[in-house]
Amino acid sequence: MSITTFLELKNVTRKFSVEQPLFSAAPRELTAVNDVSFTIEKGTTLGLVGESGCGKSTVAKIVAHLLPPSSGDVLLEGESIWHGSHKTTRSLPQRIQMIFQDPVSSLNPRKSIGKSIQEALDVHRVGSSADRKKVVTELLERVGMRAEHYARYPHEFSGGQRQRVAIARSLVLNPDFIVCDEAVSALDVSVQAQVLNLLTELQNDFGLTYMFISHDLAVVGHVSDVIAVMYLGRLVELTSAQALFDNALHPYTQMLLEAIPAPVPKRRSAGSVPDGDIPSPLTLPKGCPFHPRCKQVMPVCKEVTPQWLEIEKNHHVLCHLYT
Template identity: 50%
Template sequence: MSEVLLQVDGLKKYFPITGGVLGKKIGEVKAVDNISFFIKKGETLGLVGESGCGKSTTGRMLMRLIEPTEGNVVFQGKNITGLKDGEMRKLRKDMQMVFQDPFASLNPRHTVERILEEPLIVHGVGTAKERKQKVKEMLEVVGLSSYHAKRYPHQFSGGQRQRIGIARALMTKPKLIIADEPVSALDVSIQSQVLNLLADLQKEFQLTYLFIAHDLGVVKHISDRVGVMYLGRLIEITTAERLYEHPLHPYTKGLLAAVPVPDPTVRKEQALLTGDMPSPSNPPLGCAFHTRCKECMEVCESIRPELVEIEPGHYAACHLYTEAAKNL
């Protein structure tokens, strides 16, 4: 896992706010505000945070489904932010996405065979006979049967539809899969099955994952490293083991405290989050989390902390660990 497959530098996405009869720009929503990270070949990076923090927007920008306002995305050593549509379409053979709602992302008018065959047709892979054989093989790989190929999406359960979505993503033999909340729409009993399937497929096909979720309990079981987002910015990133054992940022501590533990005798630290996330169109000055932070200091209200390495391999954006706070 020494080779960096994906490098993100200074990525931003600002959505304009318009008003009036002429639709004049009156402000902007900073959905993603200057984030940087990397994913090594063969690893899984989990990206977590509350709804509205910008994690799904980040995933879509990496695929160029949403155009970034600023920043660079380097995939396999190539900057893809400036690629034309045709070039980007070819590149998507190596970058695929698994969406949150499998029913919404599958064409209800097409059979499973047509849905899985379509990526191969778009990229001109194989003959018609070879494509149909590939469909049958991939259905078996994700735990379905070849006879399912003639059925339609509405004839499957939510877990089965997500398996079809995963199979579609694997059809072109991608190197990177961006999984956007792939289990949040599923029953808890089915979530573990899909997570185990993703882990098995990663080993079998040497896949690299960006796993986007809001549930730290889910992310723990599949991620090598975890990045925590708040109001469009990365505020902490380290190995999954380190994050769960020794979180640094107060927001991360609050998220972990909210994860339920199936043992009534365990007493957890009371660090539950209070209040609501501020609006991305009008973020607070200084640290965006200071309005909800129990450890807020004066410096937090005026100076925004940068993401810096606090411990070896453990980065956090918090004045509890910065020189700016120590010098006050």
């Protein structure tokens, strides 16, 4: 791990037991995340993109210390967050925070937004009561709200304002790393742009490191330095944002790029959209999981699982087309 690497996932796998109907066979296992590895450099943003159900949010919960991996590990500046010292574990809430998709459900409707933001300071006994309130009001103003909003409740604000409150809450303990799990997907397009710009400003001002999760490749491309593409629990491509948009290698990544709406509609290639539905993660096809939907499928794809390859410097792909 390089000296600038802030966070590293090492062969992380997460399995869940799935109960079967009465009188059926024993419970089966669903592999939500399958041998995922990547690094995030300090002060940068890694975008994690893929269709719903690919395992993005499970990765987010593992990284945020909310869900343990079945195997593998997560290292924060070289020390395990799951198998490290008690001191490391206790410090994690002050180092890693998370912004959730739905600000309505992530905020307590019975608490004013000021009290919701201040709660972490109260738990960790940071400063006096007056000091805590001052920190919260300053944060509210920093994310585009007003100090007098402290005493108001979540239902009094728009979706974009509530997400700004959620961002302020994630910053209140002055963390190093923030996981943004579909943080703008519930917002209108114009509000999305405002929130994305705010996140970029905060990253520059506070030296934050982000993992930004979304199903929208256009949004991920706007904020990310590096992009990881997931399909059915596995990474299928990993490279810089510029390289991904200039030269996507995996057929699935190419499909996601084709799905980005163009400002001026144009006719797409007839072969750009895959056929069929996403396979069930309980009954994955043999070989490459993407082969039932792939327009470039070869006989080997149906029999052999592809290997993780570095095709160009820092451009990795999981595909038989490049073996």
